Amino acid sequence: MIKTISDIAAIAGVAKSTVSRYLNGGSVSQATRQRIEKVIKEHQYVPNTFAQSLKARKTNFIGTVVPRLDSFASSQTLMGIDEQLREANYQMLISNTSQDMKREIEAIYDFARQKVSGIILLAAQIHDDHLKAAEEINIPILLLGQENDRLHSLIHDDYHAGYAMGKHILEMGHRNIAYLGVTEKDIAVGVRRKEGFKKSLEGTACSISYYETGFKMTDAMKTASELLDEISPSIIVCATDNIALGVMKAAYLKEIAIPKQLSVTGFGGYDITEIIHPTLTTIRFFYKEAGKLAAHQIIKLVQEEQIDPVTTMEFELLMRESVDKR
Amino acid sequence: MIKTISDIAAIAGVAKSTVSRYLNGGSVSQATRQRIEKVIKEHQYVPNTFAQSLKARKTNFIGTVVPRLDSFASSQTLMGIDEQLREANYQMLISNTSQDMKREIEAIYDFARQKVSGIILLAAQIHDDHLKAAEEINIPILLLGQENDRLHSLIHDDYHAGYAMGKHILEMGHRNIAYLGVTEKDIAVGVRRKEGFKKSLEGTACSISYYETGFKMTDAMKTASELLDEISPSIIVCATDNIALGVMKAAYLKEIAIPKQLSVTGFGGYDITEIIHPTLTTIRFFYKEAGKLAAHQIIKLVQEEQIDPVTTMEFELLMRESVDKR
DNA sequence: CTGAAAGCGCTTACAG
């Protein structure tokens, strides 16, 4: 178990600088290359990452800032990131910020201090503080799920997803519509998804009213309950699957039959939407794939290669039971 | 941004060894202590963790091995661990093994190589390879969710949870029972939960049949579908909430009304069980709290303090709509 | 292609 680079060098009968060169792809003759290789194999030598990092001032860490761990989207995304990073011999570091913006900023600085090579930032809202931190630390950052002029961004196609959903429910004959969205501070979910939806309705003779609620099922349940006391739409289009789940619960408690009396749709494509009854019409986003791509991209950034300023992921409309024909 | 310990020492007019001593709580006079403190504050100096780790041969990393990221239990547990670790100035490292045992073992060795101070191991099955790895690396390990003689363990009270569930459904008048469990390779979920349940039924005149399925909702759905073709229990007791969700789906597809014609129960206490209709009777485990406690315990182990070989968490029976009185 | 030396930023005996 006493394996430093010096040990290996001694055993192989070369200088440690030669071993180092071998390790880092420097010029080493065939003969010595083979000798070193053999010794390393035999002794299962693995370089000490700290010593390496100390010199290189760089690590094989990629920091990932996530607002939460307990959501379908987060989990899938993280799994994708982790998988790809592992393959490229990077180690994912996670900082869960519990949706606290201060902690997001802190997390960025913390990662910088830990000398991560790159950062993947998942955040619902981007403020000047994020941008300031991003500039100060001088480490590549990839923004995932939101778009920003000053950061490389990888996004889901929220706008067209919203548009597709709008067109679909129009086709299904709905004209009396409620949209249950979230705060506009969240550009992707709160603004773009809604904008696309709005666009699809342009020039149609629909009655459409917009409401806002929180991201939690319980919040959505409460808002939906009030909404349904006020108006009687034929459909409630929800900005996320979680919200849709809350709406379904509220409807159930009011003995409103879905989809007979009320149709419901979501966005996300969570597993559970296929298991519940009725199954939920929704938009499937490719979270895991996005995670993988994000890993790819941040590595490119780390290696100072070029990537597009904005990359947009696909989506898929899942037509299921929760929308009735009108 | 040029702040090494030497810089600080120079500015404060002392030797860097003195600054180091200050940092590590060594003996430093009041006067110099204050001078150093001031300089550090002013320059926002933060020691380079790699240099520290290189000397100390130890890090502030705690590795966590998880079989998956996308489950309620995992997410909650990880959030608990992370929260507590952060508070104690440790950084959580996650290795997702995608339920692949080989990768679990690899992960343990990888963590050792990265010089983590301790490891929290979440695994459905413990084999000799785990134990061997645990011994070889010579780093404290805490086993979470399973019990093992040779490892410090933190477990949920699966046995008594099973027992409590059994007693409850007996009270509700059920006598014609099916138990839908999982592989016995998973001691906690597959064996102990079932054993406790069995025990509660001892001496009663129940008809009880045992079935086995996978952890996924879709697997459970399929198994339940077959089961319901064979027998007609008044209740299906499921080893996890996910399985219960699959059973509910299968029943729905067969137009079997829950709970009127068939009662269902789960274990876990996932959020969704409260939102679906009917709400699911289940056992709530305290995953997040377990994560926090695990973090506490691994830190103690790292600091070479004593902890109990086995710690058992509480649980709570949630009586809801999915169980009908017979 | 190869080796000796310096240095990355810290800590730890050892003197004083």
Added chain:
DNA sequence: CTGAAAGCGCTTACAG
């Protein structure tokens, strides 16, 4: 209480 020196395990110019 304080400082000078050695060393943690590696990498990187610089000679040769």
